[in-house]
Amino acid sequence: MKRILIATAGSHGDVLPFIALARKFASHGHEPVFYTNPFFREYVEDAGIRFVPVGTVEQYVFLFGNVANADPVRSFRRVAAEYAARCPGYHRAMQADTVAGRTIAIGNSLLFAHRLLRDTDQVPCATVHLAPCVFRSNIKPPRLTPVSHWFGMRPPRFLTQAAWWLLDKTFYDPIFTRPLNRDRAALGLPGVQRIFQSWIHEADCVIGLFPDWFGQPQADWPANLALTGFSFYDEADQRPLSPRLERFLQAGTPPVAFSAGTATATAHDFFKTSVNAARQAGVRAILLTHFAQQIPATLPENVIHVDYAPFGALLPRLTAFVHHGGIGSTAQALRAGVPQLIRPVAFDQFDNSARAVRIGVARELLVKQYTVPAVAKALTEMLGDHALHERCRQTARRFEDEIDPMEAAYDAICNRLF
Numbered sequence: 131m132k133r134i135l136i137a138t139a140g141s142h143g144d145v146l147p148f149i150a151l152a153r154k155f156a157s158h159g160h161e162p163v164f165y166t167n168p169f170f171r172e173y174v175e176d177a178g179i180r181f182v183p184v185g186t187v188e189q190y191v192f193l194f195g196n197v198a199n200a201d202p203v204r205s206f207r208r209v210a211a212e213y214a215a216r217c218p219g220y221h222r223a224m225q226a227d228t229v230a231g232r233t234i235a236i237g238n239s240l241l242f243a244h245r246l247l248r249d250t251d252q253v254p255c256a257t258v259h260l261a262p263c264v265f266r267s268n269i270k271p272p273r274l275t276p277v278s279h280w281f282g283m284r285p286p287r288f289l290t291q292a293a294w295w296l297l298d299k300t301f302y303d304p305i306f307t308r309p310l311n312r313d314r315a316a317l318g319l320p321g322v323q324r325i326f327q328s329w330i331h332e333a334d335c336v337i338g339l340f341p342d343w344f345g346q347p348q349a350d351w352p353a354n355l356a357l358t359g360f361s362f363y364d365e366a367d368q369r370p371l372s373p374r375l376e377r378f379l380q381a382g383t384p385p386v387a388f389s390a391g392t393a394t395a396t397a398h399d400f401f402k403t404s405v406n407a408a409r410q411a412g413v414r415a416i417l418l419t420h421f422a423q424q425i426p427a428t429l430p431e432n433v434i435h436v437d438y439a440p441f442g443a444l445l446p447r448l449t450a451f452v453h454h455g456g457i458g459s460t461a462q463a464l465r466a467g468v469p470q471l472i473r474p475v476a477f478d479q480f481d482n483s484a485r486a487v488r489i490g491v492a493r494e495l496l497v498k499q500y501t502v503p504a505v506a507k508a509l510t511e512m513l514g515d516h517a518l519h520e521r522c523r524q525t526a527r528r529f530e531d532e533i534d535p536m537e538a539a540y541d542a543i544c545n546r547l548f
Contacts, residue, residue, distance in 0.1 A: 132548065135224045135235045135253075137165040137184075137243045139213060141194070142364075142392040143458030144238060145170050147260060147339055150363030151236065152179045154536040163227050165220055165243075173365060182227070184219050194394060194421075202275065202476035207305050209477075213240050214309035221246045221313070228253055234547050239264045239330060242310055248333070249319050254547040256335035258539070261457040262345025263481035265338075265355075266294060266326065269348045273481040276474070276496050298324045331355070335546040337539050340457070343528065344464075344485055356542040359535030360461035364440040371443050378416070378434045384449040385414035385432075386509060390424070391454040391475075392438070398424050400473070400500065404452065405433055407505035413449065413513070441466070450512055452505070455479030460486055467526030469493075469512045469519065473500050490521040 134155045138148040145166055152162035156179060164174045168183035169190040175181050193212050220243035224235060228251050235255040237244030248255040259265070263272040268290040298307075303324070311321040322329050331352040338345065338357045347355065371379075379385070388404040390397035401417055401424050408415035414432040417425055418439065425435045441459065445451055445466035453459040455474040460482045463470045470492035472483040486492035493508055512518060 131232070132160045133227065133229050133233045134160050134162040135165065135227060135233060135244070135247070136162055136237075137220050137224060137235070137241055138238045139166055139184075139216060139220075139241050140209075140238070141456070142170075143456045144260065145173070146363050146365070146458065147361035148236070148238070148258070149174060149177050149179065150361050150536050151258070151539060153177050153363070154540045158540065165223055176365065182223050184223055185216050194396075202480075203301075205476040210240070210305040210309075214306070214313075217241060217243050217246070217310075218313055218316075221250075221317075225251060234543070236543070240306070242313075245333065246313065246317065246319070249314075250317055254334045256337060256543045256547060257330065257333040258337045258339060260339050260361075261478040261482060262338070262340060262485070263478045264326075264330070265345070265348070265351050267348040267350050268294075269350055270346075273484045276480060294327065295324075298326065302326050328352075335543050337542060339535065339539065340461070341528070341532075344461075344489075354546075356538075358538035358542065359532055360457075360465070361535055362442055362462060362465060363536075364442050364458075364462070369438070369440055371439055372436070375416070375434070375436050375439055375444075378414075379447055382414055382432070384447055385416050386411075386450045386452060387416040387418055387444065387448050389418040389451075389453045389459060390473075391456050391459070392418075392420060394419070394421070394424075394454065394475075396424075401425055403500060403502055403505060405429065406502045407509065408433060410502060410506035411509040411513075413509060416444075416448075450509060452509075455483040455486075457482055464489075464491065464525050465529045467522040469515070469522055471495065471505070471508050471512065473497060489525060491518070491525050 136148050136152050138145050152164050155162045162179050163182060164179045165182045165184050167185045167190045169187045171181055224243055224247050233253050235244035235247045235253045237257060239259050244255045247253045268287045271290055307325050314321060336352055336355045338355055339361050341359045342357050386408060390400045405426055409430060417435045420437050441462035445462050445468050448468050450469045451463045452471040455472040457478055470486055472492050472494050474480045474483045475497060483494050487494055495504055
């Protein structure tokens with residue numbers, strides 16, 4: 131039996147896949163220990179996993195209450211600062227639970243505590259990447275900004291290399307590499323350079339939790355990468371649809387659901403626009419957010435606010451899903467076979483949106499384009515687009531015979547670390 135130390139941070143989309151992985155290790159007789167913000171304590175403990183809190187709920191709420199909904203650069207800087215501030219605490223907590231010779235560590239793309247533990251305590255580690263955009267390529271670069279049009283193109287390789295160098299020096303190094311090197315120096319470890327060039331993929335095992343048809347591996351992606359498919363864990367077995375939501379779903383035609391992301395607390399304009407667009411398009415609507423202060427004070431009779439619903443149960447009953455392009459939301463919509471209208475804001479969302487549009491199952495409106503007439507027009511056109519609905523159904527069929535992604539991830543980690 132191994133002790134499996136799993137560390138992650140961020141929104142539900144960042145945390146729930148790692149809970150699913152912890153459950154998989156527990157089902158095979160191992161001892162997972164889960165480290166994240168106490169906002170997710172109930173989710174972890176409901177899964178029967180030992181929980182170790184890092185940070186406070188107030189810090190979580192403050193962070194996402196101050197992440198600019200329409201400013202991707204500011205949002206990324208704010209989240210990077212939070213990750214850097216919490217990383218030493220994660221490392222200390224994990225170090226305290228390390229048992230020599232029978233411990234492995236697992237972490238996400240941007241929280242480097244598991245990598246520090248590998249260097250300080252020689253604990254074998256795996257990095258789990260949730261979305262394709264973390265993999266740099268000079269052949270087919272990911273889409274990282276609202277205005278990037280390199281996705282699907284083949285720019286000259288020297289131009290791509292120069293762009294990566296400039297991006298590192300002016301953006302990533304100040305907000306990620308320098309804080310990481312301060313932590314490493316405090317632990318007596320040497321510094322690292324341009325960490326997004328290759329360092330984040332230099333764990334003992336690297337997992338991509340997405341299928342190759344969504345993120346096609348390029349020749350210059352890491353050779354030690356294992357793609358396992360999307361994670362769909364959303365606590366549907368512990369948190370079914372509420373009776374109130376069930377009554378709403380049964381009371382009329384399939385609605386459109388609107389989500390700005392489970393951790394977003396500054397999307398007042400998004401929800402106001404969405405309510406008015408739903409009225410103009412003549413559709414019923416579900417507004418999904420934990421942060422009720424974003425919702426208009428009064429809602430029409432055909433609009434309901436829900437703080438949370440498992441997407442695996444909800445999305446197949448929708449006529450369309452409007453969301454931010456997070457990898458969890460995008461993957462659930464692909465499996466449900468529901469048309470998507472994506473409003474990417476930051477992080478991996480631009481790349482995920484581009485991939486869904488390329489597959490032919492989604493349309494995109496950027497933040498500045500997300501107006502009542504534009505949303506109503508897009509929804510009306512999508513609902514009447516029979517070819518779009520057929521492409522969604524064909525995409526959903528890709529998942530019918532899929533091997534359990536968590537079992538595949540478990541096997542890959544065991545084969546390389548045990």
